[in-house]
Structure formats: structure tokens, C-alpha cells
Amino acid sequence: MLLDVSSILKIQGAKIELDDNIGLHGAEFLGESYRFSEPLRIKGDIYNNGQSLTLNARVTGKVETECARCLSPVVADVDIEIHELLSRVEDGASEDEDIILFDGHEVELDEIVADNFLMNTSGKYLCSDGCMGLCPVCGSNLNEVDCGCDREYIDPRWLGLKDIMDRRDDEN
Ligand SMILES: [Zn+2]
Ligand SMILES: [Zn+2]
Known part of the structure; x- marks a missing residue:
């Protein structure tokens, strides 16, 4: 999902409330596979902090994956917090800062959600605690x-x- 942030780009303190569905395709990561049969829900906001944009959001939903120990299918709850800084390439932010760069006036939310999901959840899902x-x-x-x-x-x-x-x- 592309989020149009043009309304907050020039105004410090301006904010966009997020309450949207993110339809992710499946993902493969470190030998694990993830499928999303229904969209994830993203709730939060993105605001202009004067230097860049701050994204704070919570992502919830379901994921189909495999138990990290026995590989049997698992449907698990997704519940992750996202905290990211975003800056426009045009505004001269450099790659080495811990910041997500974007072009123009649209932010690709899917990719941010997918990256955060994979960083947060890899190897974590089990069919049961005692597997x-x-x-x-x-x-x-x-x-x-x-x-x-x-x-x-x-x-x-x-x-x-x-x-x-x-x-x-x-x-x-
Ligand atoms: Zn055996
Ligand atoms: Zn298991």
C-alpha cells in the first residue's frame, strides 16, 4: 500500500492517522515461509518531526507458517510494533543513518511492514511451548x-x- 504523505511533508507536527489493511504476499525468510491469507491491520500514525517523518504503528493479524521445531503448520497471531524514521531522498538524508528513504511523496508501507514482521518473528512460532x-x-x-x-x-x-x-x- 502506497501512503501519500504530501499533506505532512512541509508542515512540522502534521500527522496522518493510519488505520488500514496491508495485503502482504507470502514471504520466505531464512528457510521459513509465511503466508497471509487475510490482510494485516496497521494502526498508528506518521508525523512530521521537523527533520524527518516518524512512523509509529501496531500491526496485527494472522500468519500461516511452520513450527520452528517440528515444521507442522501453525496459524499464529501477528502483533508487532513498528517505530521507524523516514526521510525523502530529495531532502538529502544519507544511507548510513538509521532511516528509511523514500522518493517523492509516497511511502511504501507494505515493505516496511514486511521487513518489521520478518525481523520480529523469525524462528519464533511454535505449534506449542512444549513442542x-x-x-x-x-x-x-x-x-x-x-x-x-x-x-x-x-x-x-x-x-x-x-x-x-x-x-x-x-x-x-
Ligand atoms: Zn528417530
Ligand atoms: Zn512443533
Whole structure:
């Protein structure tokens, strides 16, 4: 959603109240996938602080994703706070400041919401607090079955190290 901020660009203290729907497409991030079957709701405001624009908003809704431990589908509540500063490229703000740049008189809210969502939520959703996750040996969902694997198993990447340790044991 493009937000037209022309009415507040020149007036210090001027404010736009936000109460809108943000229709995000799904997102993939760090191997996790997120789908939004209904729009997220953004409520808050954006105002001219004299130097830049300040966006303060709360975003709520639902997301479909996977449990970070057992990968089963999860529908979770989204509830994040967004606090960002925005400045026009034309006003000479530099990239290295902690500020979001935009051109002209429109702010791309979707992208800001998506970025904030991903930064806030990555790896956080679980199907339940006590989720047992997947067996590292056979991949079974340990919430559903007790596969009986010996989970003292060592990740293949550590086997080289184990050889060294074993050999050292032999020497003793
Ligand atoms: Zn789980
Ligand atoms: Zn197993």
C-alpha cells in the first residue's frame, strides 16, 4: 500500500492517522515461509518531526507458517510494533543513518511492514511451548511418535572430530 504523505511533508507536527489493511504476499525468510491469507491491520500514525517523518504503528493479524521445531503448520497471531524514521531522498538524508528513504511523496508501507514482521518473528512460532521437535536421526515428529532412535547420535559434520577424540582415548 502506497501512503501519500504530501499533506505532512512541509508542515512540522502534521500527522496522518493510519488505520488500514496491508495485503502482504507470502514471504520466505531464512528457510521459513509465511503466508497471509487475510490482510494485516496497521494502526498508528506518521508525523512530521521537523527533520524527518516518524512512523509509529501496531500491526496485527494472522500468519500461516511452520513450527520452528517440528515444521507442522501453525496459524499464529501477528502483533508487532513498528517505530521507524523516514526521510525523502530529495531532502538529502544519507544511507548510513538509521532511516528509511523514500522518493517523492509516497511511502511504501507494505515493505516496511514486511521487513518489521520478518525481523520480529523469525524462528519464533511454535505449534506449542512444549513442542518436542523432530528426531535428529530419523526425522520423525516426536510429538506424534517415539521412534526409539538413539538420539545420542552425532551430527556427521562432527564425526571427524569424534575420530580424533577416540584416537586420543586409545592412546591413553
Ligand atoms: Zn512443533
Ligand atoms: Zn528417530
